Amino acid sequence: MANLEIGSSTGNTAGSEFQVFLSFRGLDTRRGFTSSLYHALADAGIHVFVDDKELRPGERISGNLLQAINDSKLYIPIFSKNYASSHWCLRELAKMVENTSNSKEDEKRVILPIFYDVNPDDVKLKTMLYGKAISKLKQEMEDQKKFSSKDVETWCQALKEVGGTKGWELEKYSGHGDLIKSIVKEVVTRLKTRQRQVTKDLVGMEDRITVINNLLDINSGGVRLIGIYGMGGIGKTTLAKIIFNQLCPRFGKTAAFLKT
Incomplete structure (x- = not known):
């Protein structure tokens, strides 16, 4: 990921605080949509984490990656056709769901999904697209013992939950540009990165x-x-x-x- 420098996993220490965590399947969107979205968010002053390692040693989420997920306030999974075929993407998604479920009201974390060449029903496992991917992962589990049946069950639950969350569907936009513009606007609004503190409950304004x-x-x-x-x-x-x-x-x- 040579072009994704700011906020990449090799460009920051584990203690860095990120605002947005992008989760994506590299072979689907790394050099196209994800790169464009990353730079658009960075240009808007948002501190974004993108993982620049397609392959990792071991099977646990690295400390740097885990820290980035824990630090981030907004999670943006980019659901592409091959997203569910990666147990790393599913591990990230499950961690996002866990964090949002446990977050306090004053530091609420939110998942904002993007349905890129898939639809919410695919993600909710109502079609064969992600269903086949999960079946292959189950076979891989039996053959290589990389993860447990409990892990797969957790991932499926995470997919169903986030698939039912309101997000952006590529097919409803004229192209990447309009979609990215909408995403950036929503992220900036939610983070309130540059807003000034104002007394609440003002009268007569x-x-x-x-x-x-x-x-x-x-x-x-x-x-x-x-x-x-x-x-x-x-x-x-x-x-x-x-x-x-x-x-x-x-x-x-x-x-x-x-x-x-």
């Missing part, structure tokens, strides 16, 4: 926010300079922060809030 948004007319293009003035303590900075928080997901890492 709705009308002011509407006025400012109408003046900005963000979809019209061009540059707008708007001044908010008044005596101290009436909420000028707070209003500016609220507007910034609403709009920053549109601009990724180029968004900046400068307080004088």
Whole structure:
């Protein structure tokens, strides 16, 4: 994975904190969709982990990989046609499900699946696509004893659970570009990476926010300079922060809030 440098397993120590963990089948999407999605997320200022090792010694999830899964706030499994044929992908998926089930409300982890050339029914094992892959893994289990029947059962349960989670289906988009744009927008919004802290339960701001948004007319293009003035303590900075928080997901890492 020569092009995936930032946040790759060889480019960071095990103690690094990641925001997004990408799980994918290398032979299906490594040099195409996954690479494009990775760079789009990185360009938006998101710290992404992608595993750059197709083959690993031993059968346990490495400490570096495990740390990256534990550190990440959002998990994005890219379900491609051969995803379920990799017990490594399934191990990662099971760990994601475990982490999201055990996460606390104030540090909630979320799985955001991408159905790439497959549909949710495939992932939920309602069709033969992933069903055949699981059958082959069971045979491999009997022949090579790499994993147990309990492992396979856990993986199947993880597939069914995540397959029933709302995500993105490639077939519903005109191409990779539109799909990736939608994913990046959702990730930036969920992570709130650049949002400013604002006091909750503010009163009387709705009308002011509407006025400012109408003046900005963000979809019209061009540059707008708007001044908010008044005596101290009436909420000028707070209003500016609220507007910034609403709009920053549109601009990724180029968004900046400068307080004088």
